[in-house]
Amino acid sequence: MNVLIVYGSETGNTESLAESMGERIRAAGHSVKVLNAADAVAEGLCSGYDAVLFGCSAWGTDEVELQSDFNTLFEEFDSIDVKGKKAACFASGDSSFEHFCGAVDVIGEKLTALGAVIMEDGLRVEGDYSGNKEDVDAWTDRIIAAL
Ligand SMILES: Cc1cc2nc3c(=O)[nH]c(=O)nc-3n(C[C@H](O)[C@H](O)[C@H](O)COP(=O)(O)O)c2cc1C
DSSP states (O other), X not given: OEEEEEEEOSSSHHHHHHHHHHHHHHHTXXXXXXXXXXXXXXXXXXXXXXXXXXXXXXXXXXSOOBOHHHHHHHTTGGGSOOTTOEEEEEEEEOTTSSSTTTHHHHHHHHXXXXXXXXXXOOEEEESOGGGOHHXXXXXXXXXXXXX
């Protein structure tokens, strides 16, 4: 399968999740591209991929604000060509905030509205990959099984 992982990350936490997932999915025999949202173009983003994973941290206080690079991409999400494709969301966050990993909900709702096939409930991680290897690897394995 051809898998795309797009992430928006300010301090590297969500990036560490994306990279670890990419390595694990690759090790399972799939082709994976890991793409920083800062380098992504919305138009046709998902074209040619069988599955897409979106990762993004949140930066609001009263309401969820998507990480800025991802937010720029999100403004053009209607053109990403995700209809009928398998998709899932993940995020790094801080559970002391009201909307822990709130980007998972915001992006997931949009993907559903765009007709994506949600493969798995969104993954919410406190901090980076290093302290959450078991949870992240288990979630990634469920994604691999659903490819
Ligand atoms: C002003 C501010 C607002 C934040 N808002 C949230 C939030 O709403 N939900 C959450 O889970 N984390 C929130 N965080 C924490 C970051 O999202 C968290 O540190 C995350 O791990 C950063 O990931 P990144 O390095 O991939 O950008 C906030 C942090 C700051 C400084």
